[in-house]
Amino acid sequence: MSSPNGTPTKITQGSQTKGGIGESTLRPDGTLKVTGEFAYSSDMWHEDMLWGQILRSTVAHAEILSIDTSEALALPGVYAVLTYDDLPTEVKNYGLEIQDTPVLAHGKVRHHGEPVAIVAADHPETARRAAAKIKVDYRELPVITDEASATAPDAILVHENRDDHHAGHVPHPNIVHRQPIVRGDVAAARERADVIVESEYTFGMQDQAFLGPESGLAVPEEDGGVHLYIATQWLHSDLRQIAPVLGLPEDKVRMTLSGVGGAFGGREDLSMQIHACLLALRTGKPVKIVYNRFESFFGHVHRHPAKLHYEHGATKDGKLTHMKCRIVLDGGAYASASPAVVGNASSLSVGPYVIDDVDIEAIALYTNNPPCGAMRGFGAVQACFAYEAQMDKLAARLGMDPVEFRQLNAMEQGTIMPTGQPVDSPAPVAELLRRVKAMPMPPERQWESSEGADVRQLPGGLSNTTHGEGVVRGVGYAVGIKNVGFSEGFDDYSTAKVRMEVVGGEPVATVHTAMAEVGQGGVTVHAQIARTELGVTQVTIHPADTQVGSAGSTSASRQTYVTGGAVKNACELVRAKVLEIGRRKFGSYHPAWATAELLLEGGKVVTDGGEVLGDLADVLEDEVVEVEEEWRHRPTEPFDLRTGQGNGHVQYSFAAHRAVVEVDTELGLVKVIELACAQDVGKALNPLSVIGQIQGGTTQGLGVAVMEEIVVDPKTAKVKNPSFTDYLIPTILDTPTIPVDVLELADEHAPYGLRGIGEAPTLSSTPAVLAAIRDATGLELNRTPVRPEHLTGTQLSEG
Amino acid sequence: MRVNFTVNGRPQEADDVWEGESLLYVLRERLGLPGSKNACEQGECGSCTVRLDGVPVCSCLVAAGQVEGREVVTVEGLAEYARQRAEGGCATGACGTSLQNAQQWEAKGTDSQTGEGTELSPIQQAFIDAGAVQCGFCTPGLLVAADEMLERNPNPTDADIREALSGNLCRCTGYEKIMDAVRLAAARQGEAV
Numbered sequence: 004m005s006s007p008n009g010t011p012t013k014i015t016q017g018s019q020t021k022g023g024i025g026e027s028t029l030r031p032d033g034t035l036k037v038t039g040e041f042a043y044s045s046d047m048w049h050e051d052m053l054w055g056q057i058l059r060s061t062v063a064h065a066e067i068l069s070i071d072t073s074e075a076l077a078l079p080g081v082y083a084v085l086t087y088d089d090l091p092t093e094v095k096n097y098g099l100e101i102q103d104t105p106v107l108a109h110g111k112v113r114h115h116g117e118p119v120a121i122v123a124a125d126h127p128e129t130a131r132r133a134a135a136k137i138k139v140d141y142r143e144l145p146v147i148t149d150e151a152s153a154t155a156p157d158a159i160l161v162h163e164n165r166d167d168h169h170a171g172h173v174p175h176p177n178i179v180h181r182q183p184i185v186r187g188d189v190a191a192a193r194e195r196a197d198v199i200v201e202s203e204y205t206f207g208m209q210d211q212a213f214l215g216p217e218s219g220l221a222v223p224e225e226d227g228g229v230h231l232y233i234a235t236q237w238l239h240s241d242l243r244q245i246a247p248v249l250g251l252p253e254d255k256v257r258m259t260l261s262g263v264g265g266a267f268g269g270r271e272d273l274s275m276q277i278h279a280c281l282l283a284l285r286t287g288k289p290v291k292i293v294y295n296r297f298e299s300f301f302g303h304v305h306r307h308p309a310k311l312h313y314e315h316g317a318t319k320d321g322k323l324t325h326m327k328c329r330i331v332l333d334g335g336a337y338a339s340a341s342p343a344v345v346g347n348a349s350s351l352s353v354g355p356y357v358i359d360d361v362d363i364e365a366i367a368l369y370t371n372n373p374p375c376g377a378m379r380g381f382g383a384v385q386a387c388f389a390y391e392a393q394m395d396k397l398a399a400r401l402g403m404d405p406v407e408f409r410q411l412n413a414m415e416q417g418t419i420m421p422t423g424q425p426v427d428s429p430a431p432v433a434e435l436l437r438r439v440k441a442m443p444m445p446p447e448r449q450w451e452s453s454e455g456a457d458v459r460q461l462p463g464g465l466s467n468t469t470h471g472e473g474v475v476r477g478v479g480y481a482v483g484i485k486n487v488g489f490s491e492g493f494d495d496y497s498t499a500k501v502r503m504e505v506v507g508g509e510p511v512a513t514v515h516t517a518m519a520e521v522g523q524g525g526v527t528v529h530a531q532i533a534r535t536e537l538g539v540t541q542v543t544i545h546p547a548d549t550q551v552g553s554a555g556s557t558s559a560s561r562q563t564y565v566t567g568g569a570v571k572n573a574c575e576l577v578r579a580k581v582l583e584i585g586r587r588k589f590g591s592y593h594p595a596w597a598t599a600e601l602l603l604e605g606g607k608v609v610t611d612g613g614e615v616l617g618d619l620a621d622v623l624e625d626e627v628v629e630v631e632e633e634w635r636h637r638p639t640e641p642f643d644l645r646t647g648q649g650n651g652h653v654q655y656s657f658a659a660h661r662a663v664v665e666v667d668t669e670l671g672l673v674k675v676i677e678l679a680c681a682q683d684v685g686k687a688l689n690p691l692s693v694i695g696q697i698q699g700g701t702t703q704g705l706g707v708a709v710m711e712e713i714v715v716d717p718k719t720a721k722v723k724n725p726s727f728t729d730y731l732i733p734t735i736l737d738t739p740t741i742p743v744d745v746l747e748l749a750d751e752h753a754p755y756g757l758r759g760i761g762e763a764p765t766l767s768s769t770p771a772v773l774a775a776i777r778d779a780t781g782l783e784l785n786r787t788p789v790r791p792e793h794l795t796g797t798q799l800s801e802g
Numbered sequence: 803m804r805v806n807f808t809v810n811g812r813p814q815e816a817d818d819v820w821e822g823e824s825l826l827y828v829l830r831e832r833l834g835l836p837g838s839k840n841a842c843e844q845g846e847c848g849s850c851t852v853r854l855d856g857v858p859v860c861s862c863l864v865a866a867g868q869v870e871g872r873e874v875v876t877v878e879g880l881a882e883y884a885r886q887r888a889e890g891g892c893a894t895g896a897c898g899t900s901l902q903n904a905q906q907w908e909a910k911g912t913d914s915q916t917g918e919g920t921e922l923s924p925i926q927q928a929f930i931d932a933g934a935v936q937c938g939f940c941t942p943g944l945l946v947a948a949d950e951m952l953e954r955n956p957n958p959t960d961a962d963i964r965e966a967l968s969g970n971l972c973r974c975t976g977y978e979k980i981m982d983a984v985r986l987a988a989a990r991q992g993e994a995v
Contacts, residue, residue, distance in 0.1 A: 008834070009836070027933070029930055029931065029933075030930065032938070033929075033930035033935050034920055034922065034930065036935045036938030036941050037877075037922065037926040037927075037929050037930055037935060037938075037941055037942075037945060038837070038877065038878065038880075038881065038920055038922070038926065039835070039836070039837020039838070039876065039877035039878045039942050040837070040878075041938060042836070043836075043839075043939065045832070045836075045839075045840055046836035048831070048834070048836070105899060116969045126820065128822060129821075204912035211973075212973055213937070213939075213973055214839070214841040214847060214849060214937070214939040214940055214971065214972070214973050215839075215841065215937065215939040216840065216841065234856040241907075262938075263937060264839075264841070264937050264938070264939030264941060265936075265973050265974055266937075267938040267973070288867045295842075295843050296841065296842040296843060296844060296846075296847075337815055352813055441920055457961060459964065460961060521937060522938065522974050523936065524936070524939025541844060606920070691933040691979075692932070692933065694978075694979075695933050695936060695974075695975055695976075695978075695979055698975060698976035698977075698978045698979070699936065699973075699975050699976045700976075701976055702975075702976035702977070703973075726842075726844060726846070727842045727844065727846035727971065728844065728846055732971060732973060733977075734968050734969075734970075734971060735963075735964045735967045735970070735972075735980065735981075736964050736965070737828065738967045738976055738977045738978075740978065741976055741978050767818075
């Protein structure tokens, strides 16, 4: 079939300057994005295309007694209605690590909103109406919603007959994975403690709430295959899960990355990919599926809600003695990324502090709540909320300044993690705290003016609930530690194909990777790396697809490190070949060709002393140099299943925040006045984009501090607020100024010394806001998000 | 039903429109103008913001039949709209656009997939220059809303900007670079006068 409208094309970007790393070059796709020309996956359009619709379960846990699709099929305009029985092969499940997720429900649904049937029709409304005519007869089962119900002696197993690789070591089949970490002698260390602080914390379920809904277009191809235009975080991971279900070899499932409207972890798992392909192959027509916001809340995993029990001890001179914690993550009905989230939560549960004696346990549950998996911060977020609250409590008990107390216990390069892994690159935790504390404070009563109070700058805003009465300011600090890259022995590689040729008399580099550009600016950085390494100004970014090797996931703050590293490596190999051509052609004219260290700069071959040996255009003439190569960072090891010991992580990333809030203590309304951040980025390849990442991550942390929570009814396990009317994310009015102080301490192990940066600011933002609210109110506040009733005491129950 | 209206200065006719279709759907799926975005389709996120007879609206909440005979400006026509406003002798930029003026202009076609050589409005250029675009899904709606605010209020305070853009959700940027972009566009607009 012909290519659909919205098929991505190459983008060529020139540069007035060198445009290399360290410059704030602008996005190559910026013009397309501000003119409305950039095609997102929901913008794809094909002549004669059909619309797909998914019927989802209305209950959380039930046996399916029968499904009757006859009325739906009879509706004019309907081309296909598929259920489990129509799946073409023996492979009927998928999953990132554990293949436990049915493509379509088989005899049972395990969470509210699980896909049961799919429809293709000639208009989206026809498809919706047809889906509504499918009759599903459910026999409801009791719901498992928390640890107590999951591990009760007579608990129903969410998944029977587990045979995954965690099944053998978990204490109960309703526990996906368990990771303990033990180090030192907690009992002995506890004896040395002068103060002990013990608390239970609750972290609510956060949604990624990317704005571009799950969507894509599947186009059947003449060879019996299918071409999927899709918004995802990892094309090759999708491909590995899609092809077996369709019964096609991977080379007959072509994947092209369409425009991605944000991700934040929510596109690691499949959503509508297989459904669109099944309908396209069944009908022989292109099929487009676009979720609406309601469906999007059911269509992707969320951040794990958690219960965290922490005990810390400290001596009276302020040194931490020991830490015991137990972190219970609710993974919901399917495993998704839960095992890896458990690994992160446990291995980062101590935070960026030196504590030699620890006893740690993290588990993820199977329940009938919505499935949870990857979201920015990935297990480290929940832990940071709890250990930072603990730090403030300890400092208060000791009568110490909370920042000084943290600095006294801060890790540094050389510190041994609880996993036994030494931190072998800069860890400027105390310095980041110093910097963020030293930033100027926002003025007091900034809402006052000669004309009275500007209510827009007060808690409650234009609701006009206060003109300053009852408003109290608070200040809070927090710092966090996040791992960069995939951990625990995962083969976390990327691939880049780089091509160099002369076009119109000018050397041009083309970079082709399968990296998912989800907004982070990877395409900007790839062009910068090519300019730095190859001395060109013109760089063409090839659309991401599966015609090149895997780039790994746009997750875990890893893409600039890993795919950036792959692009750098491929450029170096191209450069070597170009120089070889130059030596062959011109080596006899100048001895420096043989002896000097040669570079490519400004379109020329130059010596390290700056002498020009020739134009790249003359060296290459009509030759094309192309290299495709995989690149890997240092390998990691799994954590021992009993002790948690192992060099599990590649790199760590640190950020610190200071929050300033004003709280209307009478109504429980919070206005965050400022959220200052200091972060070590190793090397800012693109400072403008780095700051944008830090501010964006900070704001997502703010969201889960004061407003964002998916509310699940504990009696029915049904989601109560699947809309932007009821699930609130920060608006521009809720978001304060976010001054950023960027520190650049190179990590010698990483390309250009860079440090993955996307997630660390999401960690410390939330506990800093909570600390500021505690400072303003004097309340303990052991749960996030904080709601008005928690501040006014008008609701005592947890719910 | 058939709906006749003007989009970015061009008369458009949409046939076979189902009565329940929104203006957003007709723009995106029937007229080949997917620039207006579909992030929530319930009037909460502002990503589908267009101008309807000059007034910013969520096009997802406008029934297609309601636009019969009316003027719509989308992000695809924003550059040309701003250019004609600038040339229309409205030095302050605060005059708004009369229906008569709106009817006199037509958006120029663009078929460039890379956007090479595209003429941008000041607010579009400022969004690129300030780093206000990440995933870009909120960008079209924010551009239409911000452009309309600068038309009304060429010298906005920060509080004015926040109030005017409070109906447009962004999940990537934390809004700081969006604030920078609007300040930048306002400053450039001031210099140009």
